[in-house]
Amino acid sequence: MFTVITIVAAGTGLLAGIFVGALPGLTATMAVAVLAPFTFFIDVTIGIPFLLGVYKGAIYGGSIPAITINTPGTAASAATAIDGHALARRGRIRLALETSLFASVLADLLSTIVLIMVAAPLASIAIRFGPPEFVLLYLFALTMIAGVSGDDFVKGLFSAVAGLLLAVIGLDPMSGYQRFTFGVTELMGGISLVPLLIGMFALSEILIQAEKGRRTQETVAGHGGKGLSWRQARALIPVSLRSSVVGTGLGALPGLGAEIACWISYGLAKRRSKRPQRFGKGSLAGISAAEAGNNAVVPAALIPMMVFGIPGDTITAVLLGAFMAHDLMPGPLLFERSPVLIYSFFAVLILTNILLIAFGLFAIRHMRHITRIPPGLLYPAVTVLCFAGAFSVNNSSFDVVIMLAGGLIGYGMRKIDLPIPPLVIALLLASGLENALRQSLMLSGGTLDIFYTRPIALTLMLLLGASVSMLIWRQWNLRKSRSRPTKRVIQ
Amino acid sequence: MKKFRMLKSAFRRGIVPTVISSILFAGLSASGIAVAESIEDFPSKPIRFVTPYPPGGSHSLHAGIITTVAEPYFGQPMISVIRSGGGGVVGAANVAEADPDGYTLLFGDPTINSLRPQVEKLPFEIDDFVPVARINYSPAVFVARADAPFSTMEEMVQFARDNPDDLIYSSDNVNGWTYTVFELLKVKTGTTMRGVEFGGGGPAITNLLGGNTMAYAGAPSVVADHVESGALKALCVTDNKPWPTMPDVKPCPELGYDVVFQFWRGVLVPAKTPQPIIDKLSAGFAELVKDKGFLRLISSINSKVDFADHETFSKLFAKEVEDMAAIAKSME
DSSP states (O other), rough: OOOOHHHHHHHHHHHHHHHHHHTTTTHHHHHHHHHHHTTTTTHHHHHHHHHHHHHHHHHHHTTTHHHHHHHOOOOOGGGHHHHHHHHHTTOOOHHHHHHHHHHHHHHHHHHHHHHHHHHHHHHHHTTTHHHHHHHHHHHHHHHHGGGGGGHHHHHHHHHHHHHHHHHOOOOTTOOOOEEOTTOOOOGOOOOOOHHHHHHIIIIEEEEEEEHTTTOOOOOOOOOOOOOHHHHHHHHHHHHHHHHHHHHHHHSTTOOOHHHHHHHHHHHHHHHOOGGGGGTTOOOOOHHHHHHHHHHHHHHHHHHHHHHOOOOSSSHHHHHHHHHHTTTOSSTHHHHHHHHHHHHHHHHHHHHHHHHHHHHHHHHHHGGGGGGGOHHHHHHHHHHHHHHHHHHHHTTTTHHHHHHHHHHHHHHHHHTTOOOOHHHHHHHHHHHHHHHHHHHHHHHHSSSSGGGGGSSSHHHHHHHHHEEEEEHHHHHHHHHHHHHHHHHHOOO | HHHHHHHHHHHTTTTTHHHHHHHHHHHHHHHHHHHHHHHHSSSSSEEEEEEEEEEESSHHHHHHHHHHHOOHSSSSSSEEEEEGGGGGGGHHHHHHHHHHSSSEEHHHHHIIIIIHHHHHHSSSGGEEEEEEEEEEEEEEEEEEEESSSSOOOHHHHHHHHTTTTTTTEOOSSTTTTTHHHHHHHHHHHHHEEEEEEEEEEHHHHHHTTTTSOOOEEEHHHHHHHHHHTSSSEEEESSSSSSSTBBSOOOOOOOOOOOOOEOOOOOEETTTTOHHHHHHHHHHHHHHTOOOOOOOOOOOHHHOOOBOHHHHHHHHHHHHHHHHHHHHHHHOO
């Protein structure tokens, strides 16, 4: 089953994936979708490993521009940009990139092992998650907004509400009615996330930099600083492992992708951290959490796809098509019909992990020099990338308008210290939350019993309650400890 | 100054206006030639093949196969473009607004092209499209969970009759395919059942398998494996004859339930596309569906070919629009 060509194919896919993921606007979904048809005619032991490589590479690759130029290559690396770019701005770009690689590989490995060992039992639990359970999960994810709101929680909430409102634009998911589209056909599909993300993160940053102009020519350490030391890496293992577990669990649920998992694991890591104030300012734990969270999703998303033939997101849906084109019908009979092939794919997944370390280190060696490019050259180039990226998501010039609007709004938000991540998270979660909520109420016939009469939903409800009360208690404590010193001053 | 005077005299003598008008004329005639050429040489650039549903469904699967084998039959690459949203409305509206030059094709179906424009206010009309070629069709298969309190169509209808509104089924979109066959069943049997719209076949079957709903109706390629594995029970197929890959499942009309819905997948172009281009496209698809690689891939996804060219497909489509009007009326 295993040939040299299989390994070469997986490696080539990985490289192609890293490249596509690193280009803002070219998403992992698109990479897999575009390349999948070509694999239909190639031998199965070449085609599928190639696609698996692309998938994995693209999710990792997205973190490179997120760190180097504050432009998430894919939506899944938006959380990485926060701490990753903050660190890069301090001249520690190599450290940021290596931390991201370390966490990615570790999470991927753990998630792959879970896929190999317990795919079937985990899938049968995951499939029991119906609309009510998803509502609670989405609500839980929304509480993560508190973690990325900066110093002022009210400002964070304000930004989140703006995101929720933006998400309302488009066709009503259930009845198909147009909402706030003003007759614009392009708005019927809603506000496209990736162009908005590029605008808000990258373009607004460029505007801020342009405004600073030559007054503050930041000169950063030319070689990108020191890399990740063993001591630092060891210290990051617990947070990476926890985030991997979160990513794996969420990935196994059909419907929750890497772009949501990265925020949940980031938020959770901040809550558990002893030094949460360092998050957002270049925290290594923050980078690890975000990257472990999104990379763990990749192998885990294959679980429902392989066991039930249910694709969790668009990428696995395309992979499902590729499997089917090779007479491998994912679903209940897959493991019975072609066990040898499936387990050799698992071996390929482990192998690509090792290759990822090599390719990643190679990429870092060259990417860290990006900070040596004078801002006068770098920022115009990134601006071009923003436009090209926004256009290429859907080949739509309207998305360029969304990107520009996102850039201007993002610039305004930075000016008045309104945090951007809450808006992004809310926009990301809102449509899923709305769908799940309305479906639950249709299932229950309009009563709210459905949220506590089902065992998994009840468990989630209790967890959500505990999490929210913890948050409030912490905030209250924080305020008390803050007010004490001022009292002393008054006395 | 001297130059200006020269220019002035040239103008008076009519040289400049002549030059301008001849440039204009040349430009116009050149563009006229270009239009003539583009029909003659069609296609001279890649063709966009728009799928209006998210990837992973049967539509995108077929689209991937079609676009992969297309190039030799059209002389230009065919690019698969996936523009999902609003249950197909976004992609279809985009094609309806595209230039009618044959470079933008819609991969359509009966719900988005003939049913929904009749019952909903959409940004496009039925007549905004011209049928080019039908690739194939498939019926829906009514299925129930293995542990559902009914195992045949008769028992399911009886259950719905005895327990009004207790039968919850997975649906796709309002006026979608699954939605419509269940509406027809409810109307024809006078029962009430509750559908939950999950937005597409993928999430719909997920919720059925996960035990959140009791029944569903969908493409044979989606449900067949779950029936074989024992997770689902097949009840009947919405066609006048059994489906080749599931020969044991009886047609619904044979069981006394007059629910027939054939879901075709076909190619359409914006209205006002020149006839020669439509003919060229139709002829291209007629050859494409005979391609060996195409046939192998199509069968590997449990599908088949039922080709109809522009003329036949147009007639079938016109008749279907009437049938859909009747269906829409019976659902009221």
